[in-house]
Amino acid sequence: MDALLLHRIHFAFTITFHYLFPQLTMGLALLIVALKTVAIRCRNERYNEAARFWAKIFAVNFLLGVVTGIPMEFQFGTNWSQFARVTGGVIGQPLAMEGVFSFFLESAFLGLFLFGEKRLSAWGHWGAAFLVFVGSWISGFFIIVTNAWMQHPVAYRVLPNGEYEVTSFWGLLTNPWALMQYAHNMSGAVITGSFVMSAVGALYLLENRFPEHARIFLRVGVIAGVISCITQIFPTGDLQGRYTAQHQPAAIAGMEGLFHTGTGAPIVLMGQPNEETQQIDNPIAVNDVLSFLIYGTTKAQVEGLDHFPRDQWPQPLPLLFYAYHIMAGLGTCFALLMVLAAFYLWRGKLFDTRWLLWPLLLSFPLPYIANTAGWLTAEIGRQPWIVYGLIRVPAGYSKYVSSGNTLFTLLGFMGMYSVLALLFVVLVYRIIERGPALASGFAVAKHASAVTA
Amino acid sequence: MGFIWFWLVAFMLVAYVVLDGFDLGVGALHAFLPRTEEDRQIMLHSIGPVWDGNEVWLVAGGGTLYFAFPLLYASAFSGFYLALMIVLWLLIMRGAAIELRMKIDSAVWRSFFDGLFFFASASLPVFFGAALANVIRGVPLRADGYFFLPLWTDWRVGAEPGILDWYTVIGGILALVALALHGALYLAVKTEGDLQPRARTFARRLWIAVLTLTILSLPASVIARPDTLANYRNHPLSFAVPVIVVLALLGTIRFLRQSADRNAFLCSCVYLAAMMVGAAIALYPRLLPSTTDPAFDITIDKALSGPHALHVGLIWWSFGMLCALTYFVIVYRMFRGKVSLESGGYEH
Numbered sequence: 001m002d003a004l005l006l007h008r009i010h011f012a013f014t015i016t017f018h019y020l021f022p023q024l025t026m027g028l029a030l031l032i033v034a035l036k037t038v039a040i041r042c043r044n045e046r047y048n049e050a051a052r053f054w055a056k057i058f059a060v061n062f063l064l065g066v067v068t069g070i071p072m073e074f075q076f077g078t079n080w081s082q083f084a085r086v087t088g089g090v091i092g093q094p095l096a097m098e099g100v101f102s103f104f105l106e107s108a109f110l111g112l113f114l115f116g117e118k119r120l121s122a123w124g125h126w127g128a129a130f131l132v133f134v135g136s137w138i139s140g141f142f143i144i145v146t147n148a149w150m151q152h153p154v155a156y157r158v159l160p161n162g163e164y165e166v167t168s169f170w171g172l173l174t175n176p177w178a179l180m181q182y183a184h185n186m187s188g189a190v191i192t193g194s195f196v197m198s199a200v201g202a203l204y205l206l207e208n209r210f211p212e213h214a215r216i217f218l219r220v221g222v223i224a225g226v227i228s229c230i231t232q233i234f235p236t237g238d239l240q241g242r243y244t245a246q247h248q249p250a251a252i253a254g255m256e257g258l259f260h261t262g263t264g265a266p267i268v269l270m271g272q273p274n275e276e277t278q279q280i281d282n283p284i285a286v287n288d289v290l291s292f293l294i295y296g297t298t299k300a301q302v303e304g305l306d307h308f309p310r311d312q313w314p315q316p317l318p319l320l321f322y323a324y325h326i327m328a329g330l331g332t333c334f335a336l337l338m339v340l341a342a343f344y345l346w347r348g349k350l351f352d353t354r355w356l357l358w359p360l361l362l363s364f365p366l367p368y369i370a371n372t373a374g375w376l377t378a379e380i381g382r383q384p385w386i387v388y389g390l391i392r393v394p395a396g397y398s399k400y401v402s403s404g405n406t407l408f409t410l411l412g413f414m415g416m417y418s419v420l421a422l423l424f425v426v427l428v429y430r431i432i433e434r435g436p437a438l439a440s441g442f443a444v445a446k447h448a449s450a451v452t453a
Numbered sequence: 454m455g456f457i458w459f460w461l462v463a464f465m466l467v468a469y470v471v472l473d474g475f476d477l478g479v480g481a482l483h484a485f486l487p488r489t490e491e492d493r494q495i496m497l498h499s500i501g502p503v504w505d506g507n508e509v510w511l512v513a514g515g516g517t518l519y520f521a522f523p524l525l526y527a528s529a530f531s532g533f534y535l536a537l538m539i540v541l542w543l544l545i546m547r548g549a550a551i552e553l554r555m556k557i558d559s560a561v562w563r564s565f566f567d568g569l570f571f572f573a574s575a576s577l578p579v580f581f582g583a584a585l586a587n588v589i590r591g592v593p594l595r596a597d598g599y600f601f602l603p604l605w606t607d608w609r610v611g612a613e614p615g616i617l618d619w620y621t622v623i624g625g626i627l628a629l630v631a632l633a634l635h636g637a638l639y640l641a642v643k644t645e646g647d648l649q650p651r652a653r654t655f656a657r658r659l660w661i662a663v664l665t666l667t668i669l670s671l672p673a674s675v676i677a678r679p680d681t682l683a684n685y686r687n688h689p690l691s692f693a694v695p696v697i698v699v700l701a702l703l704g705t706i707r708f709l710r711q712s713a714d715r716n717a718f719l720c721s722c723v724y725l726a727a728m729m730v731g732a733a734i735a736l737y738p739r740l741l742p743s744t745t746d747p748a749f750d751i752t753i754d755k756a757l758s759g760p761h762a763l764h765v766g767l768i769w770w771s772f773g774m775l776c777a778l779t780y781f782v783i784v785y786r787m788f789r790g791k792v793s794l795e796s797g798g799y800e801h
Contacts, residue, residue: 079531093766107506108784165759420549423549
C-alpha cells in the first residue's frame with residue numbers, strides 16, 4: 001500500500017475523531033458559564049443544577065478530547081516529519097503556546113470546577129468555569145493559527161536550507177485567515193453545544209421528565225443556537241467564502257463544482273461532479289448567484305477549474321464538492337430550525353409545541369456532521385498543498401516510516417477509538433437517563449456512593 | 454540561545470517526570486498495594502485532581518521541543534515511531550481508566566479499569582526510561598538527519614540497535630522502580646490509616662531496587678556509550694550532580710525510616726531531577742547522538758529554530774510558565790492534606 005496515502009488517512013482519521021469532542025467542549029463551556037451566570041445573578045438554584053448536570057457530560061467529553069488530542073500534537077513529528085522539520089520554525093510556536101497557555105489553564109481549573117464547588121464561593125466556582133471556557137477557546141485559537149498558516153502562509157521567510165522561519169510573531173497570530181476561520185469555527189462549536197443542549201431539553205419535555213430543567217436547557221440552547229446559527233452564515237461564513245475565493249480560487253471552484261470560467265457563474269445546489277466530462281451531472285443550479293456572493297455583482301467573472309493546471313486541482317474533487325454542500329446545506333437548515341424555535345420561545349409556546357420539539361431532539365448529530373464537513377472542505381480545498389502554494393503534500397510525510405508500520409498504528413487507533421466511542425455513548429446515555437439531580441439530593445448521593453462502593 | 458532552550462526543554466521534561474511520575478507510580482502500585490475498594494478509591498483520589506495537569510508537562514514540553522528544535526522533534530518522533538505510538542495508546546488507556554472507573558457502580562466495570570490503570574501506568578515508565586536510554590546510547594542517524602528504529606532487533610547495542618536492547622531495558626526497569634518508589638512515597642504523604650504503613654513498606658523494598666539499578670546504570674551507560682563521561686571529565690564541577698543523586702537516595706531512606714514522608718518524597722523528586730540533569734550534562738551539546746558517524750549527531754546548533762521565534766518565545770514562555778506555576782500552587786493548595794473520600798465532587 002502507498003505509504004503517503006496511509007499517512008494521510010492516519011491523520012485524517014485521528015483528527016476527525018478527535019474534533020468530535022473539542023467542538024462540544026468549547027460550545028458547552030460557554031453555555032455552562034451562561035448557566036452559572038444566571039444561577040448567581042437571578043439566585044435560581046435550578047440553573048446551578050443544570051450546570052452540574054452538564055458538567056458531568058462535559059467531564060466525559062473533555063476526557064475524550066484530552067486523550068485523543070495528545071496523538072495530534074505528536075503526529076506532526078511521527079507521521080509528517082519532513083513537514084515538521086521545515087515548518088517547525090513557524091507553526092511550532094502556536095503549538096507550543098497551546099500547551100503552555102491553554103492546557104495548563106484548562107487542566108488546573110477543570111479540577112477545581114468539577115471537584116471544588118464546595119470549597120469555593122459561588123463566584124469562585126463561576127471563575128473556575130469561566131477559566132475552563134477561556135482555556136478551551138485559547139486552545140482552539142492556537143490550533144486555528146497553525147492551520148491558517150498552512151492555508152494562507154504569512155510572516156515567514158525561507159532559509160537557505162529550505163526551512164521556514166517566522167519573521168513576525170504578531171503577523172502570525174493576526175493572520176487574517178486565522179481570525180476569520182476562528183470566528184467561523186467557534187461559532188460552529190457553539191452550534192454543536194446549543195443543539196446538544198436543546199436536544200436533551202426536548203427529550204425530557206417529550207418524556208415528561210425534569211420539566212423545569214428541560215425548559216432551562218431549551219431556553220439557553222435555543223437562544224445560543226439562533227445567535228450562533230446566524231453568525232455562522234453571516235458574517236463569518238460569508239467572509240470566509242470571499243477570502244477563500246481571493247486566496248484559494250481553485251478551492252472555491254472545486255467546492256462549487258465550477259469547471260468552466262465565466263461571468264454570471266451559477267450556484268449548484270445539488271449534483272454530482274464528473275471529472276471525465278468536466279460538468280455537474282443532474283444539476284440543480286441557480287445562475288448568477290455565485291458571482292454575486294463572491295463579488296457582489298451578477299456580472300463578475302469567476303475562475304473555474306479550467307483556469308488552473310490539472311496538477312493544482314484539489315483532490316479528491318467530488319469529496320470536496322460534497323463536503324462543502326453538506327456543510328452549507330446543513331448550516332442553512334440549522335438557521336431555519338433555530339429561528340423557528342426562537343420565535344416559538346419568544347411567543348412562549350415552544351415548550352408545548354411537540355412537533356417542533358421532535359426536530360430539535362433529532363437534529364443533535366447534524367452539527368457534528370456539519371463541523372466535520374466544514375473541516376473536510378478546508379483541508380481538501382488546500383490540496384495538493386500541505387502549505388498552500390509552498391509545499392506539496394508528498395514532500396511532507398515521514399519517508400522512513402513504512403506503510404506496514406503506518407497501517408499497524410492506524411488499525412490500532414481505529415480499534416482503540418471504537419472502544420472509546422462505545423464507552424462515551426454508554427456513559428453519556430446513563431447521565432442523560434438519570435437526569436439532573438436536585439441540589440439537596442446531590443450531596444447525599446455522593447456520600448452514599450462513597451460508603452456503599 | 455541554544456543553551457537556554459536546551460535547559461528550558463530539559464526543565465519541562467524534568468517537571469513532567471517528577472509530577473506525572475508519582476501518578477504513574479501510584480498506578481504501578483495499584484495492583485499490589487490496596488486491599489479494599491476503599492483503598493483503591495483513596496489511591497485514585499490522591500491523583501484524581503492533578504494527573505491531567507501533570508500530563509500537560511509532557512504535551513507542553515513536546516510542543517516546546519517542536520518549536521525550539523524542529524529537526525530533533527521531526528527526527529526523533531518519526532524514528533521512535535512505534536514506541537511513541539504505543540506510549541500514546543498507553544496514555545489514552547491511563548487517562549480513560551482514571552476518569553471512567555468511578556462512572557459506573559459495578560464491580561466488573563471497576564475491576565476492568567483497575568487492571569487497565571495498572572497495566573498502562575506500569576508500562577509507561579518502562580517506555581520513558583528506555584527512551585532516555587536510547588538517547589544516551591544514540592541511534593543510527595543518516596546523513597539527512599532521520600533514522601528509523603524497530604522495537605527490537607538482537608537486543609544488543611550494536612550497529613543495528615532496536616528501541617529495546619539490554620541497555621535500554623535496564624533504563625526502563627530503573628524508571629519503573631524509581632517511579633513506583635516515587636508513587637509509594639507520594640501515597641505515604643497523602644494517606645493515613647492502613648494504607649500509609651503499607652506504602653512505606655513498599656517504598657523501603659523499592660528503594661533497594663532503585664539503589665541497585667542506579668549503581669548498575671553507570672557502568673552500563675559507559676559500555677553502551679564509551680564517551681558518556683567526557684563532559685564530566687572536562688568539567689569536574691558537574692560531578693556534583695551524581696553526588697546529589699547519591700545524597701538524594703540516602704536522604705530518601707533516612708527520612709523514610711523516620712516516617713518523615715514529605716521529606717522522603719522531596720528527596721525522591723531531587724533524585725529523579727538529578728538523574729535527568731545528569732543525562733542532559735552527558736549529552737550536551739548533543740540532542741541525539743548518532744551511532745553511525747559523529748558528524749551525523751543532532752546538535753543544538755543544527756536543530757535550533759530561528760532567532761526571532763526564539764526571542765519572542767522566551768517572552769511568552771516565561772509568562773506562560775509563571776501562569777502555569779501559579780495554577781499549580783492554587784490546585785495543590787486546594788487539594789492539600791490527606792485524601793478523604795468525603796470531599797465534594799461530581800462523581801457518580
